[in-house]
Amino acid sequence: MPISPEQKMDLLVSLCKRRGFIYPDSEIYGGFANAWDYGPYGIELKNNIRDAWWKRFVHGRDDVVGLETPVIQHPKIWEASGHVQNFSDPLVECKKCHHRFRADHLLEAKQAEPGYDKERPVDPKDLRCPKCGGEFTEMKLFQQMLKTFVGVTEDTSAVAYLRPEAAGGMFSAWKNVRDSMRKKLPFGIAQLGKVFRNEITPGNFIFRTREFELMEIEYFVHPKQADEMFDLWLKEQKSWVTDVLKLKSSNVMFRDLDEKERAFYSKHSIDTEYLGPFGQKEFQGLAYRTDWDLSRQQEFSGEDLRWFDQETGERFLPHVIEPTWGLTRTLLFLLIEHLDIDEAPTSLPPDKGDKGGSSEGDKEPRMVLRLPPHLAPVKAAILPLQKKDGLAEIGHTLTKTLRESGVVVEYDDSGSIGKRYRRQDEIGTPWCFTLDYQSKEDQTVTVRDRDSMSQERLKIADIPAWLSQKLKA
Numbered sequence: 001m002p003i004s005p006e007q008k009m010d011l012l013v014s015l016c017k018r019r020g021f022i023y024p025d026s027e028i029y030g031g032f033a034n035a036w037d038y039g040p041y042g043i044e045l046k047n048n049i050r051d052a053w054w055k056r057f058v059h060g061r062d063d064v065v066g067l068e069t070p071v072i073q074h075p076k077i078w079e080a081s082g083h084v085q086n087f088s089d090p091l092v093e094c095k096k097c098h099h100r101f102r103a104d105h106l107l108e109a110k111q112a113e114p115g116y117d118k119e120r121p122v123d124p125k126d127l128r129c130p131k132c133g134g135e136f137t138e139m140k141l142f143q144q145m146l147k148t149f150v151g152v153t154e155d156t157s158a159v160a161y162l163r164p165e166a167a168g169g170m171f172s173a174w175k176n177v178r179d180s181m182r183k184k185l186p187f188g189i190a191q192l193g194k195v196f197r198n199e200i201t202p203g204n205f206i207f208r209t210r211e212f213e214l215m216e217i218e219y220f221v222h223p224k225q226a227d228e229m230f231d232l233w234l235k236e237q238k239s240w241v242t243d244v245l246k247l248k249s250s251n252v253m254f255r256d257l258d259e260k261e262r263a264f265y266s267k268h269s270i271d272t273e274y275l276g277p278f279g280q281k282e283f284q285g286l287a288y289r290t291d292w293d294l295s296r297q298q299e300f301s302g303e304d305l306r307w308f309d310q311e312t313g314e315r316f317l318p319h320v321i322e323p324t325w326g327l328t329r330t331l332l333f334l335l336i337e338h339l340d341i342d343e344a345p346t347s348l349p350p351d352k353g354d355k356g357g358s359s360e361g362d363k364e365p366r367m368v369l370r371l372p373p374h375l376a377p378v379k380a381a382i383l384p385l386q387k388k389d390g391l392a393e394i395g396h397t398l399t400k401t402l403r404e405s406g407v408v409v410e411y412d413d414s415g416s417i418g419k420r421y422r423r424q425d426e427i428g429t430p431w432c433f434t435l436d437y438q439s440k441e442d443q444t445v446t447v448r449d450r451d452s453m454s455q456e457r458l459k460i461a462d463i464p465a466w467l468s469q470k471l472k473a
């Protein structure tokens with residue numbers, strides 16, 4: 001069913017709350033702006049994306065190793081990286097209503113307006129408040145790193161920062177990884193986890209928040225290999241989008257950034273952008289950072305961070321290719337992409353279940369999350385039509401067997417079967433196993449497919465193998 005992008009976003013936000021994916025944080029205290037709780041299904045989905053990433057890029061390769069460094073590290077790291085000096089946004093405040101905005105975002109919006117003349121760029125002084133039309137104060141720079149104090153004093157010697165990206169830790173630990181892991185160039189270090197940025201204008205649900213999660217690889221190469229390795233990682237990022245996330249290629253753009261858009265140390269950057277309800281937005285990135293990071297950490301630490309190539313006798317600072325994935329943004333776009341509305345039969349006789357297009361009678365809209373099965377929070381639901389006559393027992397036994405084989409399943413025996421199907425459709429469960437009286441006689445169940453709503457009968461004993469085959473596909 002066609003729905004507008006705004007409607008889709010509203011449906012998604014309400015589904016996320018109603019079904020336990022994402023809640024507004026601190027809601028009993030009136031909420032805490034732009035902070036979100038990941039509910040029981042949200043955390044499963046997030047973990048599944050994260051684990052698929054780790055499996056593919058760390059366990060699946062000889063040339064990448066994992067790492068975890070703290071959120072709060074030596075502040076020198078952020079001096080060396082340039083964050084203390086340069087990681088700030090241009091901030092303007094409305095003189096009338098005191099709303100704050102990012103000047104660069106306002107300029108961007110102006111330039112996107114129809115009739116915008118490229119030859120006559122907007123003067124920041126001509127910007128007016130989008131809320132009330134008021135004038136702005138002078139632009140000032142606003143430090144994006146969240147500051148804190150470590151220890152019992154709150155003086156400048158105790159100042160530390162919450163990491164704004166995961167990369168810093170990989171450069172500061174580079175020497176130890178180099179010396180302990182017996183790797184050969186090229187090789188990479190992978191890290192994922194929470195990062196923090198004091199955003200001036202967060203928003204669009206979980207798209208821009210002050211606390212979010214990144215998955216990053218710093219891939220160290222000989223300078224001569226840099227272009228070739230950049231292309232290889234671009235291929236990896238493309239295949240992740242289509243093969244793992246199953247995003248339609250028409251919704252995904254790989255955009256080569258021009259010099260003005262790139263960080264000054266980056267020689268080549270390609271952003272992966274998703275065309276969603278609030279525009280075309282970045283959720284992955286790839287950058288050729290040259291030897292900028294290691295040279296700065298070497299300078300600030302005084303340690304020799306060079307690589308020694310035993311075969312050639314060459315000693316040099318490796319160059320870095322950095323593919324980055326926004327975990328929370330990936331989760332958001334995955335939900336937007338796979339949320340769909342189709343039709344399902346309305347009246348559902350308790351002993352029939354729904355048979356999709358093949359059943360008679362009226363239909364009603366059905367909301368369904370068509371998540372790739374390997375990422376779905378719950379893989380299968382076990383639904384006995386009745387609690388009585390031993391059906392519950394068969395259901396519990398099947399549930400236990402599947403759990404023991406490591407599959408996340410749900411058992412549910414209350415309410416009409418139609419309502420139970422709707423609930424599983426909305427949380428994206430790919431298969432429902434329905435137990436009826438025939439199950440008692442011949443040890444079979446009905447398996448219902450989430451996407452087609454078609455049903456077939458399976459022997460209970462075959463289910464574990466059937467499921468593991470399906471989840472591999």
Ligand SMILES: [Zn+2]
Binds near residue numbers: 094097129132
């Ligand atoms: Zn205003």
